[in-house]
Amino acid sequence: MHPFDIKTVVLAKHAQHVVLIHFPIALFIIGVLFDFLAQWKKQRLLAAAAYYNLLVAAIATIPVVVTGILAWQWELEGQKLKGILLMHLVMGCLSSVLICVVWLIHMRTRSKQAEFLPGYRLPIEAVAVVIVALTGHLGGFLSGVNGPG
Amino acid sequence: MRRSVFIAGLATLTLGTLGFGTGQKSYVASAQEKMSTMEVKIDNFSFGPATLTVPVGATVTWTNRDDIPHTVVSTDDSKTFKSKVLDTDEKFSFTFSKVGTYPYFCSIHPKMTGKVIVQ
Ligand SMILES: [Cu+2]
Numbered sequence A: 001m002h003p004f005d006i007k008t009v010v011l012a013k014h015a016q017h018v019v020l021i022h023f024p025i026a027l028f029i030i031g032v033l034f035d036f037l038a039q040w041k042k043q044r045l046l047a048a049a050a051y052y053n054l055l056v057a058a059i060a061t062i063p064v065v066v067t068g069i070l071a072w073q074w075e076l077e078g079q080k081l082k083g084i085l086l087m088h089l090v091m092g093c094l095s096s097v098l099i100c101v102v103w104l105i106h107m108r109t110r111s112k113q114a115e116f117l118p119g120y121r122l123p124i125e126a127v128a129v130v131i132v133a134l135t136g137h138l139g140g141f142l143s144g145v146n147g148p149g
Numbered sequence B: 001m002r003r004s005v006f007i008a009g010l011a012t013l014t015l016g017t018l019g020f021g022t023g024q025k026s027y028v029a030s031a032q033e034k035m036s037t038m039e040v041k042i043d044n045f046s047f048g049p050a051t052l053t054v055p056v057g058a059t060v061t062w063t064n065r066d067d068i069p070h071t072v073v074s075t076d077d078s079k080t081f082k083s084k085v086l087d088t089d090e091k092f093s094f095t096f097s098k099v100g101t102y103p104y105f106c107s108i109h110p111k112m113t114g115k116v117i118v119q
Helices: A006-010 A016-020 A022-041 A044-075 A083-111 A121-143 B002-037
Strands: B039-043 B046-048 B051-054 B059-064 B091-095 B100-105 B113-118
Touching: A016 A022, A016 A044, A022 A044, A022 A083, A022 A121, A044 A083, A083 A121
Parallel strands: B039 B059, B051 B113
Antiparallel strands: B039 B046, B059 B091, B100 B113
């Protein structure tokens, strides 16, 4: 086992996917929280905090999706998935898309220098948080965080 | 004289057959005992027994009794065996034709490890 071998680094007994996943989950949920607070308190500072959290969350989904797909392709040799693994893959992809969509809505509003964010983003954000939480729950179940050692 | 030789011969043959019979019987019994232990159960994120010793030619069957999918992948240099993802109650079997120690793990949960010693 070589420490700089790409397969060893990405997978092997390190399982980077389960480490990296915590970043977009935390950033996205905090970002949405700030956005709801900004909407409620009508504060620009909170809206800016929301934007940067969502931006980094969207960036952080990239290594997570890559390591997840690599784990599937290398460790499981890309075999047809079923059951919890398939559900986790589908929900994971959906979560990543939703995180990026939410960030895009914020980014477009900023680039147009518009005063207000569209109201429809709030239900999308709420649904996205639920989907992300469900994906994380499935991932936790799969990785055995509730199991021994 | 001839008759006594015949009787002695018959007795030897009978005893021999009986002896052979009982010998075979005990061999079958011990083989059956061994066969029953050639199964590894996967449950609660662990392989049980974690170390299994089997004779050459034995077939080991892994059964996933867990709610979570697992795999059985050997980690020796020649990667002797590799199962697909085993869902609940799915099985994987491998016949060991060479003496050696075969460490293995679950590629979904690398902390799950086991070993088959073939003697
Ligand atoms: Cu496993």
